[in-house]
Amino acid sequence: MSRRPGFVVYGLLAAFLLGSAAPFYWSFLLGSHTAEIAAQGVPPLLPGGHFLDNARRAIETIPFWKAVGNSILVSSAAATSTVIFGTLAGYAFAKLRFRGSNGLLAFVVATMAVPTQLGVVPLFILMSKLGWTGTTWSVIVPSLVTAFGVFFMRQYLVDAVPDELIEAARMDGCSQIRVVWHVVAPAARPAAAILWLFTFMATWSDFFWPLIALPPDNPTIQVALNQLQSGFFKDYSLVLAGTTLATIPLLVLFVLTGRQLVAGIMQGAVKG
């Protein structure tokens, strides 16, 4: 509704924002004090000087760098592949006429409702048969493409690529794949960037399947945080320093691309 908001609106939003930011600060705060202070409950509200020290101990407790490396590898592989396959399939559903396209698209939409998480038992059996359990392959392969990715790109490409442009390119003798490369890919770029970001973040945050598939010495960052938390006694300065550290990569990504993420959620909402 178009009206100038007053203090009440700004006040409520600011309060909400404070609530959104407070747990970040708490995590950093406890992570910056010594174990003794952290164990005594609420610490002084200003950060102590022990964050780097605690972070170093956390890094030594779990295979931190390996976990971060694995998470970056798995998440970028999943995101890149989802974008490529999502764009190809999305284009086919948006612009190409082929037998069964309506039925297949309905099937894609329906599969979005299928919780793939529940297929972990056969997935585990399959990965064991292939000899992939314990390797990052077992986490990458199931997330190579998602129904959401296909549907998201389809919704975008319906309007983003004019039919005339495709026809003109075909008239000029472009093969289908060259049309994709020279006409569709450039038009798809904004949506592709958003899909990449969301897939990256979702894969980065995933826990259930990586916990099952990966061993303690070859974890993703979420599985490693799980190990960090499961020590015999709780040293919250160490655990929260590690947690803060592990959140920094996505925080940086958010600072760099927050605008696109907001735009992406809002676009997806209207189109989906």
Add this chain to the structure above:
Amino acid sequence: MGGVTRHLTWRQRLSRWDARWAPYLYVSPFFIVFAIVGLFPLVYTAYVSVHDWGLLSGKGEFVGLDNYREVWDNPYFLKQTVNTLSIFVLSSGPQIVIAVVLAALLDTQLRARTWWRMGILLPFVVSPVAVAIIFGSLFGDRYGVINHGLELIGLDPVAWHTDRFASHLAIATMVNWRWTGFNALIFLAAMQAVPRDLYESASLDGASKVRQFLSVTLPMIRPTMIFVVITSTIGGLQIFAEPRLFDQTNARNGGPDRQFGTITMLVYDFGWQLRDLGRASATAWMLFLMILVLAVVNLVLVRRIGSLGGDR
């Protein structure tokens, strides 16, 4: 296209073949991957669930519905089902209400609006595992800052990790913290798509702002409401990372008496702690059916509620 089939050159033939088969080629990666990691597992889960099937020993005898019966008779199944539903209701209900209000606040002529929007999305960057660790500390039974705050205002501290309802509340808070801003943006997009002249004619009819919100905005964003409710049903009933990491005992089953264990945690417990893939599969299938039923129930419910607000 018809009638020119006779004098096709090799190039034209190739081009036709290309036009005909390229679409299938493009959509095939999705269907191949989905068949392997989505469809096959779902069907095969049913197959595993009617067999004795050890994690290490592999397939055993066909046992019919025995696994289902054993899961059903297991006291933790009912308990963890109730926990899952309780956490789901505590998280999705307040979350949607707050998200809609937040979206209404954002749907004004704010200064620096992109910053506000980014700000409310911030919690989304924290993974559920990290959220659970951080909130596990905030909700600490003895030294947590929440209990500290409660004591400051003269209330008794709450046993967040041992009391059943309190633990559900704490876990629901984590889910709400991470997802409310995200859903608010979805509602905001829907609100901005509402034609402005509807508001103008409503205010000409003398409707107050609140009245306009109830009779114009809410009915108009109903489809979005349905979308959010369905996705949060599918996601919410599978909740795993939050309750698992909230548990500070070493068993990690959702508290000493499983006060906050969920169904997905039971799947994990059967399969990878008790090493019984048969019972894990039976549990997974029951959860799947439950999600299906609840998604449909919610769909009907939201439609009903939406049509009470205004007649469309």
